[in-house]
Amino acid sequence: RHLQFRSPPKMKATMALAMALVPNLARMTYAAPHLITQQSIMYVQAAAVSRPAVRSSAMLQAERHASAVHMMSQDEQPRRATDAKMQTTAEAPLQPNMQSTVEAAPANGEVEYSESNMLVLKDNTWRATSSLTADMIGGTLSDARLSTRQFAEGCKEWKIESPITFEYKVRECLDVLDPASDVLIFGHLSDAESLARAKCRPLKRVVVVDENVHAIYGERIEAYFAHHNVKTSMLVLPTTEENKDIEMTLKIAEEIHHLGIDRRLDPVIAIGGGVCMDIVGFAASIYRRRTPYIRVPTTLMGYVDASVGAKSGVNFVGKKNKLGCYLPPALAILDRSFLASLDARQLSNGAAEIMKMALMKDRELFDLLEHHGPQLIEHKFQRIPPSAGEGGARAPSRVLDLAIHTMLEELAPNLWEDSLERLVDFGHVFSMELEMDQLHQDKLFHGEAVAIDMAFSTVLAFVRGHISDDERDRILNAMKGLRLPVFHPRFNEDLCEEALHERIKFSSGQKIPLPTALGQARLFNDISLEEMREALILWPE
DSSP states (O other), rough: OOOOOOOOOOHHHHHHHHHOOOHHHHHHHOOOOGGHHHHHHHHHHTTTTOOOEEEEHHHHHHHHHTTOOOOOOOSSSSEEEEEBBBBBOOSOOOOTTTTOOOOOOOOSOOEEEEEEEEEEEEEEEEESSSSGGGGGTTTTEEEEEEEEEEETSEEEEEEEEEOOOOOOOOEEEEEEEETTTTHHHHTOOOSSHHHHHHSSSSSEEEEEEEEHHHHHHHHHHHHHHHHHHEEEEEEEEEGGGGOSSHHHHHHHHHHHHHOOOOOOTTOOEESSSSSHHHHHHHHHHGGGGOOEEEEEEEHIIIIIIITTSEEEEEETTTEEEEEEEOOSSSEEEEOOOGGGGHHHHHHHHHHHHHHHHHHHHHHHHHHHHHHHHHHHHTTTOOOOOOGTTTTTTHHHHHHHHHHHHHHHHHGGGTOOSOOOGGGGTTTTHHHHHHHHTSSSSSSSHHHHHHHHHHHHHHHHHHTTTTSOHHHHHHHHHHHHHHHOOOOOTTOOOHHHHHHHHHHHHHHSSSSSEEEEEEEEEEEOOOOHHHHHHHHHHHHHH
């Protein structure tokens, strides 16, 4: 409504027709216009009155979803990104100008010939084609492209473009271990065909449970799977930061192999904190390259941070999360009742990640933490009695909702971290060095190290003039209200220099997030050692 298009009337009509006939193409015009080929638009126009004879993989998936059961899950397999429909019919002749495209010669060699081919599946075989012909009727068009270039010296180059998307759900559940609920059994399946297959075969699950969680909930967990007649291989492990390594990952992978689970229907299940979910996710990602898994976080850290993203990993050569991958879970199930069993230190540990999101991008979230932080910790993010003050009753659910939503806002557009410019790195610039340094002596939890990093970065933002002294003090006091540490004696100039060196090396520059107001932040690339030294001097005061 607010955009003024100056395209020729014919092009407007073409786009209007294309968007009406092709829902996926309509989505692409908004999200990825560079993926819309001229051929796709022309072909929709040519066959506007015909039923689609060559269907895209996205269309086939949409048909399956139309009859799907009402469950929240990951697709049975990764979806290729949105495909445009191929409307090939006998009545609609093929357009003569749907030919391969010639690219400009690169600087490193003269190109004699170049073509970009579409890929069509027909009779179980993929074929590359520069134009669509009548014999492809009934086929499936991929959004992938296979291009070739012939260089003057006789060498050839193939280029593959294959956008791949993943869909996964983060779902709240009131009592995941209630035998009446089958969310933990079938919640990862979204289409009726897969659900029917799963229900017609023996159920198998590798279930990895943190040993502390098993001590509290072990009987309920085992009773739940017994009620649903699931054959389980239950691994009760000490999933702590000290044991977050490749050896524990391989132990889980071996158990997956021995049980012989179906690589699409039988997800591995992780029940525990962030470390447990990291290790299980990594094991699932390397076993047969992609085995589905489900996350059930039992800590606040896992609830608001580790469970909602795509990353998994383990520590390596004394460095945090140096081995890992990007594979989101089939499903993350959030059950707030688990938080009632946590002690105050574990709750504060997770609250650090909530404070991170508040400082980076959400003033309402910061205000809630500032006013209700102590009550949130005291009442374990469960119901706060009215006597605790105005607005307290809704604070726990609102805080968790905002924390997850703001985190997903930042993660979803950059799930594979193609961009290293990330506000969610706040508190994670200096903390990794501190956390690993203190791993075996006076151990710091991850959130505690993040909090110390955030406190220093807040003072650094003040030194640089981004925030006022009043804003600085409000941030630090709000963190104290959540019982978070805001200083550590081992956080010194040597640690700062090492962390900054690592940051520049692995993030292609500083890209350091700093608050610029309450609930606002920016990335900076010009932070000097002198400014950090000044912040270190001012910080203890």
